[in-house]
Amino acid sequence: MNRSAEMADLSGTIEVARVVLVIGLVFLHYFAYPNSRVPPFEGFDPNHHQIATFVNSFVLFFFFSAVPLLSTISGWLFFGFSARPWEAIRRRIGKRGWSLFVPLVIWNLGALAIAFALRAVAPTSSLLGPFGIDFAHFGLWDGVDAVLGLTRLPVAFQFWFVRDLFVTVLVSPLLWLMLRHAPLPGAAVLCLAWIADFTFFGLFIRTDVLFFFYLGALARLRGVEPRVGWNTTKLLLLVYAVLMALRALAPLAFDPSQPDQREMLDLFTRLARPLGVVACWGLCLRLAATAWGEAIGRYGGFAFFLHAAHFPLIIFVKFVLWRLVPAETDAWMIAHYAAS
Incomplete structure (x- = not known):
């Protein structure tokens, strides 16, 4: 691949990443279900609606890598x-x-x-x-x-x-x-x-933002190849997903309301983010090479608007749609989560 084609390919991947990661941030900012008193930042609720609260918490922890990856991209572009x-x-x-x-x-x-x-x-x-x-x-x-x-x-x-x-x-x-x-x-x-x-x-x-922006700049200036093989990506995604699932299930073994245990869990989550950055970037590289990715990438310019506009809109959407939920079951809670 020549230099111009390579840069065009990376540009397409960046546009895909912007859209996908901002969508992840929107899901992250759903926060807790209207009928749940356990914030997803602590993990799932082991006593009530375990499936629905696990889905919410897992997606939240998974997309904690969104801001670091967006920051890495910003540093790479800036320098x-x-x-x-x-x-x-x-x-x-x-x-x-x-x-x-x-x-x-x-x-x-x-x-x-x-x-x-x-x-x-x-x-x-x-x-x-x-x-x-x-x-x-x-x-x-x-x-x-x-x-x-x-x-x-x-x-x-x-x-x-x-x-x-x-x-x-x-x-x-x-x-x-x-x-x-x-x-x-x-x-x-x-x-x-x-x-x-x-x-x-x-x-x-x-x-x-500061740390990963610097890493992106360092990678650019050191000439690090911004490529991740698909086999490597699949392995990293699997490991990262398992780690985030374990983090979502942490209330089974830890008490997030205790400051010392919460700090330990926060550190675990933070240390996993570089892994998530590489895994999600590899996924975006793969997605950008598909017809779906090409279609998604066309909306890269819309990503900032989506990021800017989703709050406070999402709190009103949650409020209105919750009134339409016929029963407070896990399935309907997840449907409300996705629809919001």
Whole structure:
């Protein structure tokens, strides 16, 4: 395959990955069933609706690799230059301001307006909870914080990824110095920060984006071949799926409500993400080579809109569709999950 054909092939895979991973994030942000008090982040509910809660929890843990893979792709794309690096970095920071920061502000202002409109219509509605707003003590700073996510999740919480990605882009000159002069020590430092969940004194909401962005850049600059064989992909997918299934079943052996056990389970989940990144990338490579993948890839430009618009829309869809569920059985709960 010549160079231009190879890049076109990778471009198609990236478009497929964007669509598939964002769809995974939408499923992830379904959160708990309306009739369940056990959040899927803890695992399945061993006492009630075991099948339905397992499906929800397994899909959630599986797609925890979505943000790391999207971040890896972003780093690989951002540092794809061959000449005048400082000029290229400066230009790309400016472009990311329009493609990341401006949508961050606009969509969060919209979500904030929806939250206040809902409170005006239904001040006691449970639908207000996901917005995470203290309406009784809301001031100007709270509004700025809710939009920009300075000390909290943005009001449209899915934009934490966009917020952290933009901050990562802002520190890209520092990352470039690390990549040029101490690439492996830099990776080690960021890896330790990621494992320890160290946010650099609140600069980042989570360091997943920073670490995997750096790994993507490192792979690009080191000339790492972005290919994963299908046989290797199948093996990695199997191992990753088994690990995430075990994580979803963890409440059988652990108590996620205990801080020490929860931290251990969180560490296990975090350490499995690099495996999920490679497995999911290999799957996207395979999918992109099919007619289905070609069709999916055409909607790559729609992925950001889907990511931006799915909350708060999903909480209203969940509320409306739950009223149509004829019986609170596992099958109907899973149907509601998929439909929402």
